[in-house]
Structures are given as structure tokens and as C-alpha cells.
Amino acid sequence: MDLTVFSGTANRPLGEALARTLGRPLGKCHLERFPDGELHVELQEDVRGRNVCIIQPTVPPVGENLLELLLMADACWRGGAARLLAVLPYFGYARHDRRSSPGEALGGRLVADLLERGHFDRLMAVNLHTAALEGCFNMPLEHLDACTMLVEALRPHVGPGSVVVSPDLGAVKLAERYARHLGLPLAIVHKSRVSGSEVNVQGLVGEVRGLRPIIVDDLISTAGTIAATAETVLKEGCADDITVVATHALLVGPAVERLARVPIRRLLSTDSVPHRMELPFKHEVVGLAPLLADAIRRITGSGR
Incomplete structure (x- = not known):
């Protein structure tokens, strides 16, 4: 047929x-x-x-x-x-x-x-x-x-000084898969959600000092979680070279403004969402x- x-x-x-x-x-x-x-x-x-x-x-x-x-x-x-x-x-x-x-x-x-x-x-x-x-x-x-496709797109940017970071407990399994495929250590941020766009970080498990963080999530909406995670790993002494990976980069509301405040080097996402805006960092899009x-x-x- x-x-x-x-x-x-x-x-x-x-x-x-x-x-x-x-x-x-x-x-x-x-x-x-x-x-x-x-x-x-x-x-x-x-x-x-x-x-x-x-x-x-x-x-x-x-x-x-x-x-x-x-x-x-x-x-x-x-x-x-x-x-x-x-x-x-x-x-x-x-x-x-x-x-x-x-x-x-x-x-x-x-x-x-x-x-x-x-x-x-x-x-x-x-x-x-x-x-x-x-x-x-x-x-x-x-x-x-889309994890395998994103991992392969991410691989050229990964080195021995990288660490995969899960922005919350809900993303741990996804972050573990990235860490396993890339042969990297894993760090986990503990957060609580205050509202639909605000989060409160309560702690970090794992070592990020001197390392280049790769923050992994399935979705970026208003970017409150990603921005709070980036600020947390920066306070813990990570390198000023942050990569963010997400399947769906909605980037609505204050998302771009929030991400512009932290030293994000690049964002990797798929084209599940149309991207019409210029971003203050490199954006690599993987076709689905x-x-x-x-x-x-x-x-x-x-x-x-």
C-alpha cells in the first residue's frame, strides 16, 4: 500500500x-x-x-x-x-x-x-x-x-576533561546514557520546582571542578532549569565552557535571556521545533x- x-x-x-x-x-x-x-x-x-x-x-x-x-x-x-x-x-x-x-x-x-x-x-x-x-x-x-543521533553530533566536542550533568533527578537516566556512550563521568543537580518557570537548586552530587560540563535534558522550555544548573556548576568551579544538549529546544518566554547570562558555548538540539531566532551562542541542529x-x-x- x-x-x-x-x-x-x-x-x-x-x-x-x-x-x-x-x-x-x-x-x-x-x-x-x-x-x-x-x-x-x-x-x-x-x-x-x-x-x-x-x-x-x-x-x-x-x-x-x-x-x-x-x-x-x-x-x-x-x-x-x-x-x-x-x-x-x-x-x-x-x-x-x-x-x-x-x-x-x-x-x-x-x-x-x-x-x-x-x-x-x-x-x-x-x-x-x-x-x-x-x-x-x-x-x-x-x-x-534521538539520543544516538545527538551523541554522535556531540562527540567531536567531547574530551577527557568533560563531564555529563543531569539538571534534575528526572533526567538522570537520560544523562546516564550520554555518559555511558561517551565514556564520561556523571554529576547530578538536585532541584525543586517553584513554578512553571522557576526552580530552586538544592545541591550537586559529583565532581565538576575544572571540567567542561555537558548539561543534558530532553526539553528546554523557559530554560529555568538549564540556567540554574549552569549557575550551580559554575559556583562549583567548572570550566567556562558549557555545552547544553536537548532533544526539544522550545526556548519560549525568557529562555534566551536566561541562557545568555551564563557562559554557554553551544546548544545541540533536534529540529523537532522550528528555530527562527538568532542565539548568543552556537546552535547545532540535528535533523530528525x-x-x-x-x-x-x-x-x-x-x-x-
């Missing part, structure tokens, strides 16, 4: 790269916003009886991009598509996997329910903030890992298209 690839507007360059890697033209779809804000979606491809892949990371504005994905899926389903695959390189609401108070909404589960109502047969995501989110889905979830394309071929049985 042949494959048609559509891309939403959230990250069009990645959608185009994915279609090229799969050796297929990007499917034509007309998206128009009416004066009242409503979104109109109309396919310009025949999808009857075909496998259809729709790539759309739910980056900010999350609600708008999620609705666009669902409308595109509805158009494909009503057009007779045989199977629908949603590719969300970045999955918004992945941090909403549990409630910390009785009055909270469970955003992760709600988004999972919405995607299931969107007639998707399978979902693909990259480095979810918490793997526990997979339990929210009744459909198969292909959870891809090969990783996504390989998984799509395996799932759909579609070769080049």
Missing part, C-alpha cells in the same frame, strides 16, 4: 525534509484561516485506500497546532484513507501526565483522547518528556529516541527526518 505524506504548518521544513527522505512529494493540502479565526482544511490529493502520514509537532501555539492536525486527519479519513499515522516530533502536554492536586486537569490524557477521536491508527513521537504518557493511549505509540523516515518505512511497509 502506497504512502502519502502531509505536513501541517507547525514545522513545514521538517515535513519537507521527511517527504524528501521518504522519496515522495509532500502531499498538497490547502489551509486557510477565516476572518473569524476558524481554520479551513481541504485536501488537494486523492488519499482513498492509501496509507497517510501527517507530521505536525504540537509546538506553541499548542492548541492551534493540535486542532490543525485533527482537522487534517478528519479530511483524510473522510477522503477514504486506509490508515492514518500521526507524527508528532514534539508532543505538547507530555508534562501533564499526572495531577498534583484534585483541581487539576489531566492534559496528557485529554490530548491522547482527542488524537484517538481523530481516527489515527498509530502515533509516533520523539523523546516524550515522560514515557509514562504511553499508558494514556489505547492506540499503538511508536516512541522514538532519517529517524522518522526509517520508523515510517517499518510501520507502513513502504520502501523508497
